Amino acid sequence: MIYAAIPRTTPSFRLVAASVLMAVLSFSSLHAQQGNAARGERNFRACAACHSLERDRNMTGPSLAELWGRKAGTLPSFERFSDALKSSGLTWDDRTLDQWLTDPTHLVPGNEMTFEGIKEAPARADLLAFLKEATKPGAAASQSAQQGQRGGMGGMMGGMMGGGADPNLKKPEPDIQVKTISYCRDTYRVTTADGKTRAFWERNLRFRTDTSKDGPEKDAPALLGAGMMGDRAAVIFSAPEEIMKFVERRC
Ligand code: HEC
Incomplete structure (x- = not known):
């Protein structure tokens, strides 16, 4: 698109314009590699039915709070780690998480996370950019990412079962009490x-x-x-x- 506007100008201008364009392109591809946290937050919906970002709030899967630097399968409050994950010897960082999200079974055969993986590298980079921020100690997990999580009724089940906001089980409405x-x-x-x-x-x-x-x-x-x-x-x-x-x- 931008090239179309260039041809009638002088060669030197063309050169400058081309190098500006190159710089823009390489900046944006660098950006894509680093991941876009806002897009990543949307990708987190694929995880939110099973994982909370709140500390020690475990669901089908363990809480992901404070994930970076944690040894795989060691969160004390989570009762259901597979032996495969516990004995994997992995420590979670940018590289191991990227491999885990690409294909969990390939990285840790016999693990019990029923998730086939995210094949697109940019989608993984976005998700990891989001997670890295959102799992930092004290990070307030955003409302939208956490929505519909309680009791494992979120995600697809939430949709299937009527979805919407989580009912408050402490003070249930009469129609569910x-x-x-x-x-x-x-x-x-x-x-x-x-x-x-x-x-x-x-x-x-x-x-x-x-x-x-x-x-x-x-x-x-x-x-x-x-x-x-x-x-x-x-x-x-x-x-x-x-x-x-x-x-x-x-x-
Ligand atoms: C269907 C439920 C489910 C979904 C969906 C799911 N997970 Fe998991 N996840 C689990 C379970 C269960 C485990 C524990 C696996 C084991 O012990 O073998 C786990 C483990 C993990 C671990 C290791 C945690 C630790 O403390 O060692 C990470 C990291 C993780 N999941 C990230 C994700 C991300 C990111 C997504 C979304 C792209 C996702 N998971 C989607 C259920 C799920």
Whole structure:
């Protein structure tokens, strides 16, 4: 485009213009290599269903806070590292993270992160530029990147299950506040504080727990995901012992 404007001018001007253009191009390719954190923040959505940037907030995967310089598989608060990752001997830095995100299985065979990798180098560079800032000690993780994370209902599941903002399990709205659960033949019936009773085929209702600070209060489970699709949902309890206490066999 810019060349088209140049031909009718003098050769020396052309030379100057060309070298300016070269400088612009090499600057922008350098920039691409270093990664663009704003674009990277959008790429982080691919990770956000499983990873938080908040310290010790672990979900399917470990918190990524303070990742740079950490030895792989060593975050004390995360209970589910694979032996493969723990014994990988890796320390996370620009290079090892780029390899991990390219193809996790190739770098650490037998690891348990179900993620196929990001093949495009610029997309990885953008993501790493974002992560490097956002995982620094004390970095306030941005709202948009963290959105929809709680309870693993974010990402695709959030979309599938009605998505939107995370419900507050500490002070649940009446329509998700579970009062009773009865079980009859192959059906669970869940009655919520708004007086509604919903019936679920037994294989469509899951019982989960969340013992973290985001979880429900004791003996006050919440019904999640009964929105849009309706046939599947989960009841989140504050502790496993509550489950049997709540479910009453009654026809
Ligand atoms: C489906 C869930 C899932 C997705 C999506 C996912 N991860 Fe993971 N991630 C995990 C799990 C689980 C582990 C632990 C793997 C193991 O122990 O083998 C992990 C481990 C990691 C680790 C190693 C952490 C440590 O302390 O050693 C990094 C770094 C990481 N993931 C980054 C990412 C990034 C960046 C993305 C997005 C591009 C991503 N992950 C997407 C589940 C996921």
